[in-house]
Amino acid sequence: MIYRETGQFKTSYRRDQAIFPIAQDRWFVVAALGVAFVVVPLVANEYWLQAVLIPWLVFSIAAIGLNLLTGYAGQLSLGTGGFMAVGAYAVYKLTTAFPELNVIVVFLLAGLFAAGVGILFGLPSLRIKGLYLAVATLAAQFFLIWLFNRVPWFFNYNPSGTITMPPRTFLGVMVTGPEATATVRYLVALSFVVVFALLAKNLVRTNIGRTWMAIRDMDVAAEIIGIRPLTTKLSAFAVSSFYCGLAGALVFSLYLGSVETLAFDITVSFEVLFMIIIGGLGSILGSILGAGFIVLVPIFLTNVPRLFGIEVPVDLAKEVEAMVFGGLIVFFLIVEPLGLARLWQIAKEKLRRWPFPY
Amino acid sequence: MEVLNSLLVGPLRDIVSAPVFFAEVVVGGLMAGVMYSMVALGFVLIFKASEVFNFAQGAMVLFAALTLVGFMERGVPVGLALLAAAAVMVALAVAIERVMLRPLVNQPPLTLLMATIGLTFFLEGFGQLLWGSNVKELDVGIPDRTFDVGGMLLNQFDLVAAAVAAVMVALLAVLAQKTTLGRALRAVADDHEAAMAVGVPLKTIWVTVWSAAGIVALVAGIMWGAKSGVQFSLSLIALKALPVLILGGPHLDSGRHRRRSHHRRGGKNRRSLLGAAGRGGHRELVRLRAGDGLSAI
Numbered sequence: 001m002i003y004r005e006t007g008q009f010k011t012s013y014r015r016d017q018a019i020f021p022i023a024q025d026r027w028f029v030v031a032a033l034g035v036a037f038v039v040v041p042l043v044a045n046e047y048w049l050q051a052v053l054i055p056w057l058v059f060s061i062a063a064i065g066l067n068l069l070t071g072y073a074g075q076l077s078l079g080t081g082g083f084m085a086v087g088a089y090a091v092y093k094l095t096t097a098f099p100e101l102n103v104i105v106v107f108l109l110a111g112l113f114a115a116g117v118g119i120l121f122g123l124p125s126l127r128i129k130g131l132y133l134a135v136a137t138l139a140a141q142f143f144l145i146w147l148f149n150r151v152p153w154f155f156n157y158n159p160s161g162t163i164t165m166p167p168r169t170f171l172g173v174m175v176t177g178p179e180a181t182a183t184v185r186y187l188v189a190l191s192f193v194v195v196f197a198l199l200a201k202n203l204v205r206t207n208i209g210r211t212w213m214a215i216r217d218m219d220v221a222a223e224i225i226g227i228r229p230l231t232t233k234l235s236a237f238a239v240s241s242f243y244c245g246l247a248g249a250l251v252f253s254l255y256l257g258s259v260e261t262l263a264f265d266i267t268v269s270f271e272v273l274f275m276i277i278i279g280g281l282g283s284i285l286g287s288i289l290g291a292g293f294i295v296l297v298p299i300f301l302t303n304v305p306r307l308f309g310i311e312v313p314v315d316l317a318k319e320v321e322a323m324v325f326g327g328l329i330v331f332f333l334i335v336e337p338l339g340l341a342r343l344w345q346i347a348k349e350k351l352r353r354w355p356f357p358y
Numbered sequence: 359m360e361v362l363n364s365l366l367v368g369p370l371r372d373i374v375s376a377p378v379f380f381a382e383v384v385v386g387g388l389m390a391g392v393m394y395s396m397v398a399l400g401f402v403l404i405f406k407a408s409e410v411f412n413f414a415q416g417a418m419v420l421f422a423a424l425t426l427v428g429f430m431e432r433g434v435p436v437g438l439a440l441l442a443a444a445a446v447m448v449a450l451a452v453a454i455e456r457v458m459l460r461p462l463v464n465q466p467p468l469t470l471l472m473a474t475i476g477l478t479f480f481l482e483g484f485g486q487l488l489w490g491s492n493v494k495e496l497d498v499g500i501p502d503r504t505f506d507v508g509g510m511l512l513n514q515f516d517l518v519a520a521a522v523a524a525v526m527v528a529l530l531a532v533l534a535q536k537t538t539l540g541r542a543l544r545a546v547a548d549d550h551e552a553a554m555a556v557g558v559p560l561k562t563i564w565v566t567v568w569s570a571a572g573i574v575a576l577v578a579g580i581m582w583g584a585k586s587g588v589q590f591s592l593s594l595i596a597l598k599a600l601p602v603l604i605l606g607g608p609h610l611d612s613g614r615h616r617r618r619s620h621h622r623r624g625g626k627n628r629r630s631l632l633g634a635a636g637r638g639g640h641r642e643l644v645r646l647r648a649g650d651g652l653s654a655i
Contacts, residue, residue, distance in 0.1 A: 076468070130467075131411060135600055138597075138600065266597065270475065273472075273475075274472070274475070277468065277469070277472045281468070316487070318483075319482075319483040319484075319486045319487040319491065320483065320487065321483070322479045322480070322482050322483030323479070323480050323483035323484050323487065324483075325476075325479050325483075326476045326477060326478065326479030326480030326481070326482075326483065327476070327480055328476075329472065329473070329475065329476030329479070330457075330458055330473050330476040330477065330480070333462065333465075333469055333472055333473050333476070334458070334461040334462060334473075337462070337465050337466075337469045
């Protein structure tokens with residue numbers, strides 16, 4: 001009864017093409033943003049911000065990036081971890097070389113570096129696709145990690161091989177480094193997610209986004225109607241890698257603070273792939289929901305036995321966690337192969353008709 | 359100039375000056391490749407029969423090896439433990455088909471790939487939960503001594519591994535090419551629907567293929583486990599076997615490329631029950647070339 005578009009007439013093309021065409025959706029989004037920006041920083045404690053919300057936000061950006069490439073442009077990539085590493089190391093090199101450069105600018109530049117690398121490793125996509133492309137991007141993953149491990153220039157020749165984010169301020173507030181509070185880092189990450197999720201949401205409705213989807217649905221037919229595979233595929237790789245690089249930069253500077261290449265190894269690539277498949281291919285909201293699922297489930301599983309007052313040995317808990325996690329992935333795929341975004345859509349449809357069955 | 363020299367000329371000069379060492383390196387590399395090929399074989403089996411890329415093959419190797427070691431640690435003699443482990447792998451295949459594959463019939467390949475990744479997590483957790491997560495020794499009595507052949511140092515273990523891999527490849531090739539089961543298997547790979555229409559029992563075929571992959575995983579697990587101990591890293595071998603698979607081509611003898619060539623040559627498989635599958639495949643190709651792509655745009 002509440003959620004219904006009845007009586008909301010669209011009187012201009014602008015209104016007709018809005019991202020959230022129904023007023024209730026707009027209110028919901030505004031309310032959600034209000035909660036995220038105002039209520040959460042007030043009520044959440046350090047643990048929740050640092051261990052749950054910040055990783056969720058930064059991985060959301062990575063998931064959106066991969067979803068643009070895999071879900072919208074149809075190019076399967078396993079190089080996400082590598083592109084994220086490019087972003088992280090670019091931030092480190094830039095901010096140590098030019099300490100006076102604004103940290104937000106540094107993040108965006110890091111994304112651009114990752115975009116360049118992404119174009120380079122996207123070149124094989126012009127020749128191969130599917131599983132073969134996945135293996136080619138897997139090579140990118142291994143090569144980039146190897147590069148950052150072996151060339152000391154990337155970690156400024158420090159003996160431990162780890163890179164640490166120096167403290168940087170933005171508008172007079174400490175944003176990175178050990179001094180920055182979790183609340184500030186959360187707000188910065190949240191702002192990035194909001195801006196870039198909106199950007200992605202709009203991007204897929206533009207000409208570029210439509211050419212991506214055409215290539216995804218059938219490359220030969222798309223080429224025949226005049227879409228250039230070269231620019232389309234490479235732009236998908238560039239934009240996707242920009243997002244992944246940005247996510248890597250944020251993982252490094254806002255979430256972990258100090259990383260080595262292990263933080264971006266192949267398991268990260270797979271995790272981000274899980275996020276978009278669980279969340280829903282070809283959906284921006286799905287990327288965010290999927291990131292939440294993958295980040296939250298392990299935390300949830302470790303805390304459930306403690307809630308019931310059962311002490312489980314660490315290694316046992318880890319194995320049970322892996323089992324339940326794997327089982328949940330299979331379960332979700334069987335129940336809803338189109339992901340959480342589809343569940344959300346079904347829920348909205350149901351709500352529209354409520355209280356009638358149809 | 360110096361770089362070019364050391365890259366292009368240097369190695370050749372080394373080969374000429376130390377031919378025995380060169381041969382040893384080549385043979386050693388081949389032997390290492392054989393070890394990986396045993397893992398890749400499991401991938402190919404499942405990929406051929408169901409177009410599913412089974413990411414869990416590495417986890418199956420780990421699970422099989424853990425099960426075998428687990429039985430042996432509890433005092434079961436080697437032969438019996440082998441049989442028991444094989445039985446466990448077959449039971450696992452039945453369970454996978456029932457619980458995971460059957461509800462996912464007709465889903466896109468990416469969904470199935472994802473499901474096998476989920477299976478990977480499950481098997482890794484389950485295996486280590488059942489049998490413990492510490493590094494275990496596996497000794498099934500394969501000799502492991504180095505000996506000298508014309509100056510080349512060879513390892514007996516590697517030779518045994520190569521022989522085992524060769525036997526396995528030969529067995530599977532015969533199974534796929536000469537038996538009714540193999541034909542049915544290739545028919546399923548070509549086109550599920552058409553194969554079912556001519557009466558190939560899809561479920562039985564999948565169980566068979568996954569069982570076979572499980573037993574291949576057991577053999578790979580024995581060889582890898584005996585070489586480097588049974589431990590979690592066995593599961594990661596799958597990733598290294600992936601390039602092996604891609605370079606070799608997962609479609610070895612029943613994939614789309616071959617199917618196209620069959621049609622061009624008039625298709626010898628039309629004689630057999632594959633005929634229906636072949637025509638089904640043809641229809642699929644037509645659909646791929648024109649149908650849903652255009653309507654999707």
